[in-house]
């Protein structure tokens with residue numbers, strides 16, 4: 364693969380990144396995506412407050428195994444000293460390959476307090492958070508994932524990028540929508556190109572990659588070092604290997620119904636290992652709703668899974684499909 368680069372001391376040989384997604388990129392999903400060719404993966408965003416309180420559910424979100432490396436733990440918070448302390452705990456107890464700071468979450472409950480995309484409104488807070496995280500992360504590279512700005516009147520990605528680089532951030536992922544846009548409109552890839560042209564650290568382009576052609580276009584139009592995909596992976600982790608193949612001039616195989624059934628089986632058994640009964644049922648339904656699409660009988664099958672009340676029922680239903 365010709366697209367290799369370094370994030371701090373971390374060597375990246377595969378520039379196809381799985382985006383952090385709350386409620387999705389847990390251990391089972393990451394293991395599936397790793398097999399399908401994710402070059403770098405992240406935890407869901409994790410609350411700095413929850414981490415320093417050592418809330419067990421929060422700490423469980425950070426657990427990962429060595430097969431998942433290179434892995435980034437993504438944190439969010441609105442107080443520099445707390446997010447700094449959380450970085451210390453993460454680096455000492457979990458030793459991930461990257462600690463990533465979330466400056467992108469648009470959810471009002473989070474952003475209105477100054478965390479996530481809220482920090483885009485307050486460069487001093489952004490600066491303080493980054494300084495504290497870097498100070499407390501030992502030699503683990505610290506990266507940032509951000510949106511373009513708070514709203515269309517305050518696009519700050521390029522200017523903030525320079526500031527972040529100056530503070531010692533080792534890579535920036537840009538999802539070039541504003542907080543006000545949430546997921547509406549289009550991601551403005553021109554801002555990714557501008558950021559890449561301005562900073563000397565790696566830039567990871569994110570937003571609106573729906574298929575391998577989009578991924579190639581993103582590389583060409585923005586000159587980014589890596590691309591990151593979120594929504595298009597839901598129900599379709601095969602997109603990761605399809606992009607890899609496309610980048611390397613290899614042929615892609617169509618995804619068959621059997622592939623879809625087999626991934627349901629694999630994902631369910633990973634969820635069984637990882638979650639309690641009710642959470643396992645909920646997550647199975649969520650992912651099966653995404654996987655079981657695009658073939659004759661898919662909706663009928665989906666409906667059957669949506670009605671299940673126990674993991675035993677899910678197992679029996681899966682055994683009955685052949």
Ligand SMILES: Cc1cc2nc3c(=O)[nH]c(=O)nc-3n(C[C@H](O)[C@H](O)[C@H](O)COP(=O)(O)O)c2cc1C
Pocket residue numbers: 382383384385386387407408437465467468508538569570571572591592593594595
């Ligand atoms: C269900 C879901 C959960 C998300 N959770 C996070 C998160 O925890 N941290 C984060 O930085 N971005 C999160 N995002 C944003 C994505 O990482 C990504 O920036 C955005 O979806 C744009 O990429 P896409 O067009 O490939 O979907 C989430 C997106 C979705 C759809």
